[in-house]
Amino acid sequence: MQQTEAFRQRIHKALNNQQVRHNIRSVMNALTLKRAAQFPDSKQLELYRENASSIRQHALANQADLLELLEQNLMANGIQVHWAETAEQANEIVFSILKAAGARNVVKGKSMVTEEIGLNQYLESRNIDILESDLGEFIIQLAHEPPSHIVVPAIHKNRAEVAELFHKHFPELCYTEDIDELTLMARQILREKFAAADAGISGVNFAVAETGTLCLVENEGNGRLSTTAPDLHIAVTGIEKVVEKLSDVPQLLNMLTKSATGQPITTYFNMISKPRQPGEKDGPRYVHLVLLDNGRSRIRLDSALLDTLRCIRCGSCINHCPVYVQLGGHAYGTTYPGPIGSVLEPQLLGIDKIGTLTSACSLCGACGEACPVKIPLPKLINHLRAEAVSNRYDDDKVPGKGSMRSFNQALTWKTWQLIYANPWLYRLFSLLATRLRFLTPHRMGGWSKYRTIPRPARQSLQQIARQHGFANE
């Protein structure tokens, strides 16, 4: 299968990159420790999680009504609302707003949903000069790379790599590997761009229906500048980001920042409710919100997978994933990596395109345990594995359902079933396996590349149990 082979090659490349593995391991270590320090009381943590989870579940259950209310309140506040069913539509909407305003220079705050729809490439090909203003995003934009993590996008790069990158793109600035100096350089470059920008684009962390408020969580102030300095602000978000009440926000925010980076609160928290009002001296004159579906409505209708949409994009599942820490984000080949990526991407792009991601999981459960809104990620991954090889056809299910079923694999499991579901056959099988144990192969695919092969015992427990007088009833 093409996607499996492509994934295998990306895995091979990732595992052979010791530098990146080292960078990622050290940062993930730090992030998980910082998170743990924010939740010293495990009972309290459980209460927080339960609470945040029920807020998100409530919002999903009432999503249609809440979105309607959100639109009403945003419009009443003077924010224009646009609906996009697909990525293409969202890109077109953003471009048409920019075009109508004559905007050429755009600054962006960090936003995963715009990565999901490929907004940068779309706008660049239409001669819009678009600049990522989050430091991590700025770095990978210079490197022409996608983010390798949803919260810390340039985490695969170390300071020397960043220094070289800056030196290459800004030879007029002197070479340094000092992080503070590098940050200062980026700041100088970005400040000029903010001042000259015609428009700012951002994502949204929570869209509050009750008040028509767009909440944006960030650390660098670039989000605030992107959404206040230019005359035009366009926010893009998935429809699942809607929550009911303003009073839901502190609880979700608490879980988001602590789970994401181990911060009790981020440096900046923006609540955008209106464009610039008469008499005000700053703020954008025009604010737009693009609400993107891109497959989310289908997920919401699938009761087995609905929990996917609870996600608040904190990245905690990624930080705790023992597979991600080996591979890094690029190996996944998708916008969202790690456990949430393995659950979300096959549903967005189709199992036939990227269902293979569900195999990159040992079902260890670390992600589910770390999720601040209690998404049962291992259960969802396992469910998608079943969807991938299902031979039952039905509509409105995950795109590409059943596309990973292979005759050989199905036959193997049927044979396994035949042996293990028939006690007499299993007894024959175990007799043969123990008697013929000397025939155990010395090599067995990928297993024996790293380990010896276990050999059947001389006698099975079945046989031994009777010799030791254990009853059979």
Add this chain to the structure above:
Amino acid sequence: MNTEAEKEIYFFGTCLVDLLYPNVGLSAMKLIRHLGVRVIFPANQGCCGQPAFNSGYRDEALHVARALMPCFPKNIPIIVPSASCAGMLKHQWPELFANQPDENLALNIASRTLELTEYLVEELDISLADLGNPIQVAIHSSCSALREMKVAVHIESLVRQLANVTVVEQQRKTECCGFGGTFSIKQPDISGAMVNEKTDALTATSAERVISQDCGCLMNIGGALEKQQSSQQQSHNQQPGLTTQHIAEFLWERCHAAD
């Protein structure tokens, strides 16, 4: 349930133990019997269905799981020497059997399922007298024991009862060893990278043995250690190798070796 004198349990050995590690099952059954509990080992037992369930083949898993059901007719506990297989019975069977005609029976079996160390500590309140020589061990907490069954505390408390055993802590103890059942076959290189980091963390300690409550993890970690040791031997690096052992065997060996 029965009175103290008539306590009895079913023992579900698991497919891995049955064919590859029968001594683990035997040790576990002897430990339980030694505490005055009658142990029933139903002859028709096979597998809990987990390998197929975790590979997406749910129909096949269902058939195999269903074949196990008649082994446990009496309303007595079912003891499993593996947190992963116990977790399958206790937490995954309800999902696997949802809306099936025998759903209630599955839920009943799930409610009677206990992992071995959980049973020894919580139900039998076992007290151990260590007869063995001083030894340093590392405990590998399996993911199923930690997060699914939440019984990792019990292996810790059991080992700490042993007077001559010193427990040393390895780095990143709670991180998965990379086994994951069919994951180790489907993604051998990721799994290999994970187990190599696990063995690195373990060999960096002064432990002579790694103890766990899951044979899957032990097959993975032990197999990797053996592979590494055999290549070291070829390079004439003769050091006493770190070995692995299931908690049941370890406890029996320390406390009853002469029995």
